[in-house]
Amino acid sequence: MKTVENLKRRYADFQALDAKDKRNYWKEFALNNALYVLIIIAIIYTAVQNPNFTTPASIVNIISLSAANIPIAVGIAGCIVLTGTDLSAGRVVGLTACIAAALLQAADYPTKIFPELGVVPIPLVILVVVAVGAVVGLVNGFFVAHFKLHPFIVTLATQLIVYGVLLMFIMINGNNGQPLSGLDQSFKDFVTGSVIKISGVPIPNYVWYACFIVALMWFIWNKTAFGKNMFAVGSNPEAANVSGVNVAKTIILVHTLAGAMYAITGFIESARIGSNQANTGLNYECDAIAACVIGGVSFVGGTGKIRGVVMGVFILRIIFVALQFLAINQSLQYVIKGLIILVACAIDMRKYLVRK
Incomplete structure (x- = not known):
């Protein structure tokens, strides 16, 4: 009902414009x-x-690839709302x-890295990885909030630290950097198994987990005091502080929540990829940042919606899949990806300058 009323009001406002303003309106809209x-x-x-681009198999593939990247995108979106970013996201994944x-x-995998441990219960593993991601986010937020360091510098440093820890981790117990594979079937079924099919094409379980994450983050952003404080700090930290918002605490919590979201992506990717190594997660933060900007999360701070982030993830993934269907050279795909990010940021800044 509100949507209809808003549309009617906007239409009435448009009709009230003179011919010149109407032309400017359409120019700005375009x-x-x-x-x-x-x-x-x-x-x-x-x-x-x-034509294969629009087949059920292709559509489910796009949905699945997007779902795998939604947690990291909604996590990093919070950092962007605070006018920052997070370069450590991919390495945390x-x-x-x-x-x-x-x-x-x-348990019977020949080169199991922890042979004496057996197969750890999945809920416990989720708690462990979320805790690891949250700790990295907590460190990021602490240095940004209390030392007034730019998030770019802080997360660049933690990116290197996390990568170093990752390299050391995959070397332990004589693994010597070999890919971590041979995953237990229960883990693969939990993440990549399927209970629903579309035209005979199975939808992976992690699509539903991504839907839950979207609902949870929407609730946090829109229905909690923390969400309102996040937007207040992103819009104007000084004004937020004067109005009683604990700016430092909000920044730390935003980064901690972001780290937990990166960990969820890492958990999903672990089973989805099946063979994890040092390069797992490389440059994931670039795609997530691009998706956020395309989805309307502004680097000027205080602006963004969860549905916009989700839309940005899908749009970006559709583009990447389309490039593959068109057999575009891999090198050229990087060029196109960079241009998309550049154009999206330019449009975002232009909107800000016009409002200002």
């Missing part, structure tokens, strides 16, 4: 939504060039993925 228009054109072009794999290797 510029602000240029990226979405180009993406829609690209999707239509890909579907025409390769890698570390937690390897920890999960090490704890959930099959």
Whole structure:
């Protein structure tokens, strides 16, 4: 009902404009939504060039790939709302993925990294990896909040620290850096198993876990005092402090929650990939940041919606899959990815300058 009323009000406001203002309105609308228009054109072009792009198998593949990246995206979105970022996200995914794999290797796997441990219960593994991710996020938030360091510098440092810890972890017990594979079947069934199919194509269980994460983060962002404080700090930390918000505590909690979300992605990736190594999670933060910007989470702070982040993840994944269907050179795909990020950031900043 509110949506209909808002649409009616906006239409009435538009009708009240003179001819010149109407032209400016459509000009601004076209510029602000240029990226979405180009993406829609690209999707239509890909579907025409390769009809397999719109088959049930392809659609489920896009949904599955997006679901695997949603936790890291909604985590890093909070950092961006605070006008920051998190360069350590991908390495946290890698570390937690390897920890999960090490704890959930099959008991009879010949090169099991912890042969005396057996197969650890999955709920306990989830708690362990979430705790690891949360600790990294806590460290990030602590240094940002109490030492007033820029998140770029802090997370760059923790990225290197986490990567070093990861390299040492996969060397223990004579593993010598070998990929951690041979996962227990119960772990694979829990994450990549399926209970629902679409046109005979199974939907992995982690899609439903991603839906739960989205619902949880939406509730945190929109229905809790913490969520309101996060946006207040992102918009104007000085004003938030004057109004009674504990700015330092909010920053720490946002980064801690982000770290926990990275760990969820690491847990999912551990089973999804099946063979985890030092490069697991590499550059995941780049895709997550790009998805957030495309989805309307602004680097100027205090702006963003969970549904926008989810939409950004899907749009980015659709583009990547489309490039593969069009047989675009892998090197050129990196160029296109970089251009998308650049254009999205430029459009975001332009919106901010116009409002200002």
